[in-house]
Amino acid sequence: GAGVSQSPSNKVTEKGKDVELRCDPISGHTALYWYRQSLGQGLEFLIYFQGNSAPDKSGLPSDRFSAERTGGSVSTLTIQRTQQEDSAVYLCASSLEGRYGYTFGSGTRLTVV
Amino acid sequence: AQSVTQLDSHVSVSEGTPVLLRCNYSSSYSPSLFWYVQHPNKGLQLLLKYTSAATLVKGINGFEAEFKKSETSFHLTKPSAHMSDAAEYFCVVTETAGGTSYGKLTFGQGTILTVHP
Numbered sequence: 001g002a003g004v005s006q007s008p009s010n011k012v013t014e015k016g017k018d019v020e021l022r023c024d025p026i027s028g029h030t031a032l033y034w035y036r037q038s039l040g041q042g043l044e045f046l047i048y049f050q051g052n053s054a055p056d057k058s059g060l061p062s063d064r065f066s067a068e069r070t071g072g073s074v075s076t077l078t079i080q081r082t083q084q085e086d087s088a089v090y091l092c093a094s095s096l097e098g099r100y101g102y103t104f105g106s107g108t109r110l111t112v113v
Numbered sequence: 114a115q116s117v118t119q120l121d122s123h124v125s126v127s128e129g130t131p132v133l134l135r136c137n138y139s140s141s142y143s144p145s146l147f148w149y150v151q152h153p154n155k156g157l158q159l160l161l162k163y164t165s166a167a168t169l170v171k172g173i174n175g176f177e178a179e180f181k182k183s184e185t186s187f188h189l190t191k192p193s194a195h196m197s198d199a200a201e202y203f204c205v206v207t208e209t210a211g212g213t214s215y216g217k218l219t220f221g222q223g224t225i226l227t228v229h230p
Contacts, residue, residue: 033217033218035218035220042220042221042222042223043203043220043223045217045218045219048216048217056216056217058217059217091156091157093157093218100162101147101159101162102147102159102218103159104149104156104157104158105156106155106156107156
């Protein structure tokens with residue numbers, strides 16, 4: 001597609017349940033990022049995939065968070081045993097080369113009740 | 114390590130007057146710098162980027178920014194504000210090597226721009 005696609009756009013889940021968030025990057029983009037945007041917290045880096053290199057997971061806040069990228073394309077962010085503090089907008093971005101800029105998806109708004 | 118500081122959390126201007134949103138950065142290597150805009154309940158849109166070419170960068174919607182290495186600044190300006198410019202603006206830094214940006218993006222805390230009629 002022409003842009004970065006994220007699904008679902010909204011997700012309401014009960015505390016303790018697992019959730020999966022999906023990101024379809026722009027075709028051919030080798031770099032893929034996940035960020036979290038919370039009120040009062042700004043944009044927080046979670047994880048970065050670049051080609052076939054090992055991902056940079058340094059931003060994942062706990063071992064309840066994990067992400068994978070299959071075939072160098074689609075990525076799934078999984079949050080296990082969700083907590084209320086996980087409520088946020090989760091943004092995905094992709095890039096061919098950084099100097100051309102990074103394209104962000106519209107995000108998934110996660111609400112944990 | 115890299116970091117970004119946006120010096121104002123809120124800026125308020127009148128329509129038709131100049132806009133200045135300030136950004137200072139810290140980077141161990143040659144930085145690439147970006148400004149993104151986020152309108153309410155919308156995604157992040159790239160306004161402009163600096164990646165070691167011309168230090169004065171022109172972006173969309175009349176915005177521009179100047180990279181000043183000596184001051185470690187990348188302030189965003191626009192000569193005349195429009196009501197549609199009201200949004201949140203983010204300054205972003207990443208590292209550059211060989212003309213290619215790589216690694217994670219580090220965001221500033223954002224500046225909310227309000228435009229009064």
